[in-house]
Amino acid sequence: MKPMDTLRDRSPTFSGFGSVLRHDFPASLVVFLVAIPLSLGIAVASGAPLVAGLVAAVVGGVVAGCLGGSAVQVSGPAAGLAIVVSDLVQTYGWRATCMITIMAGALQFLLGLCRVARAALAVSPAVVYGTLAGVGVTIALAQLHVVLGGSPQHSALANIIELPAQLLANHSHAVAAGLLTISVLVVWGRLPRRIRAVPAPLAALTITALASATLSWDVTHVDLAVDPTVWTSPLWPQGDWHGIAAAVLLIALLAGVETLLCSVGVDKLHTGPRADLDRELTGQGVANMISGVLGGLPVAGVIVRSTANVGAGARSRWSAVMQGLWVLTFAFGFAWTIRYIPMEALAALLVFIGVQMVNLVHIRNLRGHGEVPIYLVTLAAVVFIGLAEGALIGIGLAALLALRRLTWISVTVNAEPDGRRHVVIGGSLTFLGVPRLVSGLASVPAGVPVDLDLNVDFMDNAAFEALHMWRLEHERLGGTVDIDEMHDEWYTLAAKGVRVFPAKTPPVTPDHWWLPWADRRRRRPGPCRTSALTRHAHAHGPEQPELVVGAREFHRRTAALVRPILTRMASKQEPSHLFITCADSRVVPSLITASGPGDLFTVRNIGNLVPRHGAAPYDDSVVAAIEYATTVLGVRTITVCGHSGCGAMAALLGGAVNAEELPGLRRWLTHGHHSLARYIMTDSTGEDAGPLDRLCRVNVIQQLDNLRTYPGVDALVASGRLELVGIYFDIAQARVHMLTGQEAAEDLPVG
Known part of the structure; x- marks a missing residue:
């Protein structure tokens, strides 16, 4: 059985205490071992106290696990929010950042009550993936300086400029610790399955910590700095309220969108109940409010921990809850072990995570839909301009490309052997496409017979007026126009004065495709409807084989409709x-x-x-x-x-x-x-x-x-x-x- 099939067979349904012990308990331990190093690393990247990462992991597991709408999703501190939090910490301070997290959670809670979670999925995945990739590149560039024994610069561009000097300088033990961590992370996935039962991040940090202690490396060790038992109250941020409101909105939306996309992605890994996205958003809102009150990082659904949870056999939300309790136990009972971890090892872990956020699978998927430019522009804008600005630029570009697709039309004019002109108009005929429509029709010589195929899914009044006036003028000069509409009869209904509903209709196969060739050769009645097969048979002469004429008909009418399906199954057939x-x-x-x-x-x-x-x-x-x-x-x-x-x-x-x-x-x-x-x-x-x-x-x-x-x-x-x-x-x-x-x-x- 394939690994993905194995994941999908794990159904997240609660079937009693025995199921929790058999499935959720071991899964919670696996996720706990993954969550500890990731939470610490994200706290470092965020410029927050290390304990803040553990607090967010606890709250994300317990609160979001209990109140959320997904049975197997695991929430906690997310790398995608690290850059935003880092900027907030530098601008307002850590305690004020906690207050912003509380307000962002309240906004998420209200949005969930208003049942707008589905609307967040309207954001183009190319923008979301590009934003996360940009965050990953920014994190990797900053933490690479720490791995090389230096300090991160104030921007990604500065980090790139300073990188050659860092590479040429003498780094001694710091570089060794970072390279050892990255090497373990890279090699771990190729080791036998029994060894890989230990999560790669935990193994990498443990091995590097043991090596640095055994070899007496001169490295910077991690320190919690803040006692987990000491609580510091959030502080109201000081500054322009416009900036504060923008920060709240950014945290709420970015964490919400990442959570909802994670929920949709996790649903593909199992066959159990689908996630309730509105409940998930309200649960995340409550979790963020509590995390901010307790001094934790913002919380969001995290795909790495969620995938590990499903893969380990989790069946219910108890796995996420117990994972949070294990992190809480670790924070109070074993936090002293963290001081043995080299800071360079955590930085190397962040470099590795940042590189992984640039997912090549996403690029391959987007390439087939022509959305790679959106991804790349968003990525570059996030890296060189800023997170909020980059996301807005990506959304704007996605909207422009979507508008271009909606208004794009094609007009092709081909001369037939008998002197007729075959015109094909495709796309959505709106007022924005009228100039192109008029320009294309102007190339048709006056007085010739015209066979016009309308392969359109919408036609507004401006486009109808332009097409209708051209037809009247062409017929006045002695020509003829036979119009064949392949979808709904937009032109015919408008010509009759019937109300045309401004709604796009799905493509349908050409009328009467099941008829024998002999039947389709007969002209259908009506002023605007002429069989394309009739015209082709007439144009190419009686000696043209029916099969060849039919193949041409397929290429003109049907191939574009079935091509996406056939392309998908071109490499493999799976008949039932x-x-x-x-x-x-x-x-x-x-x-x-x-x-x-x-x-x-x-x-x-x-x-x-x-x-x-x-x-x-x-x-x-x-x-x-x-x-x-x-x-x-x-x-x-x-x-x-x-x-x-x-x-x-x-x-x-x-x-x-x-x-x-x-x-x-x-x-x-x-x-x-x-x-x-x-x-x-x-x-x-x-x-x-x-x-x-x-x-x-x-x-x-x-x-x-x-x-x-x-x-x-x-x-x-x-x-x-x-x-x-x-x-x-x-x-x-x-x-x-x-x-x-x-x-x-x-x-x-x-x-």
Whole structure:
């Protein structure tokens, strides 16, 4: 089983005290071991007392765990807030920063009560990921100076400028401690699984602390500086209230968005109840208020600890709560051990965390949607300008690109061999796209016949007026315009004066795509509706093969609609059904089953026959398909589909196959002799169906029995991992019947 599948199988449901002991208790210990070093490191990056990181870990675990809306999410101090907190500490002082945290928590609580949590997800993930990546780069640049034995500069740009001098200077033991920590963090993930049971951050800090003590390195040791039992009250910040309000808003929104995105991400790792985002936001608000009162860092949902929690088998919120209690126990009983940790080791841990926040997976995902520029611009702005400014720049750029996509249109004009012009207009036709629309239509020569395809999902009045006036003018000069609308009839309704609702409609497949070519060649009535297939067949001449014309029709109308789906499944097929049916041209599997690409692994032959195992003449084609579908693809169902008026069954019934003219067909139909024998032995009393249709149904049931002659298929069916299904398609009635039981006559209509 894949690691991700393992995570998803962990269902966060509480099933009693035994479940807590078996699942949540061990998971809480794992998360506790991860939380201690991360909380200390984030406190260092924030410029706050180290105890503040432990307080936030305790409150995030206990309070947010109890009151939040996610069963397995773990909250605590977040690296994404470190830069903001650091600026606040330098501007207002630590005690005032605690008061700002309290106010930010109150704002989160109110937002949660107003049920606006879903609105936070409207922020582009490219902006969020870019912001977090920028924070990671800023943290890594600052702490890299500490690793090299120096001090962080006042800005990321200054840190970059000063970095060469730091690299060339003599750093002695400080560098050794930092490099050892990073080396352990990098190598730890490649060690055997038993060793990796100890979290990498804890292992790295422990190994570096032991090495520095054993080798007597001259390093700076960590000190809590503040007794956990001593409480310092928050202080009202002094300064311009606009800046204070902006700081409260920034902490509340950044922590809230990070928490909600974490909740959505964690939901993908398990199959239990989904997170209640509004409750999660109110719970985080209460946790931030309590954390600020107790002198802790701001709290947010943290993906690293949450993923570790799910991976360790957590089933309920008790894991997060117990994790917070373990941190509390550590703070009061074992805080003295922290003084053995070199400060350079914590700085190296922060460098490693900062680099990991630049997630290449996010970049790959964003590239397919054209949002990498948003990510990169946001990242650069956060690093070189500031967190709030960078986030606003990213949001503004995302809004501009979204507006550009919404107003983008394309106008292509192609000359056909007979002198006609084929015009395709695509996109959203709004007043912003009118200049491009008019410019494109101006290239159409006057007086020529025009076939115009409108592939648009919206048209406002300005766009309609521009298009309609062009059409009237073109027809006045002797030309003709046939308009074919591929989505809703925006132009037709507007021309009739019918109210057009200003709502975008989802793309739909072209009208009558299921019709035979001959039917689609006929012109449909109406002033604005002309079959594109008709125009293409006419333009390319009667000698053009129907299949080629149909392929062109697919490229023009359907390819763009199905391309995202086919691109996603291009590297792998995962069908759920092996579908065995007749080669009859009137049976279209995707049509009668309403299936799409990737659903059916299809085998077609004369009479939908399945040769019995070892039967002569031997047929490798059908056997190979069965073996591949059941062994490699792991299909869950094999369906045999027969149909009315089957020519193969008629040949069996009448014995009318000429051995000289059709020797291959005669040999193949010997595999249907068992169906014929079963038909003869079947009681036909009370049946309305004629002999041919009754044999067609009996044949389906017989092929299901033939499938059971294959040992692999029989074993899968016996174990319940494979189902055999028979269906019968009545062509004249366009009706699908499910065949059941032992008798083919006992069928159930599907629709």
